[in-house]
Amino acid sequence: MRFRSSRVAQAAAAGFLLSTSPLSAAGLDATTLMSRFALISLGDADVTGVNHIEGRAYVGGDMTATGFYANSDGSPDVAVGDVTGSLVVGNDIVGSVQSGGSGSIVVGGSITGANSSGLPTSEGVGADVPGGVPVTDMANLFTGLSSTLGGMAGTAGAAFSGDMNSWTFTSGAGDADGLAILNLSAVDANSILSSNGLMNFNVDAGVTLVINVETAPANVSAKVNTDAESVLFNFHAATSLVFGSQAFNTSLLAPLADFSSPSGGTRGSMVVGSLADMAGEIRSFSNSDSTFGGDLSSVSVSAVPLPAPALLLLAGLGALGVVRRRAA
Incomplete structure (x- = not known):
């Protein structure tokens, strides 16, 4: 089995980010995305400790899974830039996907194991390309929002x-x-x-x-x-x-x-740089299929490249995730 750091971390290690269109053109809005996705991991995510997420999930890098499924709440798909899905992964799903979830699965790379979900699945759509998963724009959006x-x-x-x-x-x-x-x-x-x-x-x-x-x-x-x-x-x-x-x-x-x-x-x-060793459940709120219920639309976030310290941090997160899983 192979493990790779996220595309964001790979670009950071090289000292630059992949070229990106403005956030407005990518159709990304932080309040909307956080109100729809229970999990947003900008880099890799290891979900082998849980077999499902009740809400929708976005992973910018590799998602390492064993018989995993997302969106058991049955919520509709959500647009993330040019793609629409309930489980959106920028790189590979390293492992298998099982039945139990709902909506569509979109993968920038491929699913290395079995896909018995029975859900509409799109593989090989790419990342940071037209029609692909906007990995870099997502990272810019949420790091910019958090910093602001x-x-x-x-x-x-x-x-x-x-x-x-x-x-x-x-x-x-x-x-x-x-x-x-x-x-x-x-x-x-x-x-x-x-x-x-x-x-x-x-x-x-x-x-x-x-x-x-x-x-x-x-x-x-x-x-x-x-x-x-x-x-x-x-x-x-x-x-x-x-x-x-x-x-x-x-x-x-x-x-x-x-x-x-x-x-x-x-x-x-939950919006994180990467996810490791998650054994607890990641759920939507109990009274609906929604997640974040606040409004951040008044916060102005510019579509600018990540600063050098953030690049180094994201690169380190990707490398750390690989080391952890190899040592497991």
Whole structure:
């Protein structure tokens, strides 16, 4: 069996990104994509620890799987640039796909194992080409979004309180577009996310609360037991995230991070640089087939190439994923 790093990581290792059309031309909108996909991995994703994802899934690089299926919720296909599907993979599906999911499967490369899904499947569509999977545009979109949000000042009324047993986050009214920003210091992020405390949210109607975490603890143990659809944790500088066994029922954005969760589960939309060692379920919210319920349309993200540090981080993530799987 062969393993390859994602196309984004390959380009980064060479010191450049593949040529790309403007994000507007690619038809990519962050709010729409996050409200439709339960998993967005910009690089590789190892899903051998789970046999399915209830919602839709996008993987920019290789998806390593064993009898995997996505979209058991039965949600309709979603457009990602020029392609439309419920399981969209930019490179190869290294392994097999089984029945149980719904929608269409689109693969930039090929499926190396058996495909017994019975679903409409398109292989060999390519990546970063007309009619192919827009791998680089997706990476630019979400790294740009995360960086932009991470640089925004906190808004009036956004605050938190509590102790190691229970934390409460309040949004306030947000700005004129209903966007509330709360920036956690390294000390506060460590105190909140390293504890086993329950996180609760008081979010005003029509407000999207973004919680920026610049420095994340080595292990995230805090829990969110109730669906917080309009809340987004933005780990904009993290290169590694490890979640514990607690439920985390809100969306997260970590486009530079190698994410792993040996036993925990998430609801909402998970946007990560790469996915490894995922044993917990990745689900849509319990009351619908949707994921992220906030609105980020007021955030302007330019279609610019990734900066040099981001290139190096993505290259490292791809290489790390290969090393991990070979050592397994």
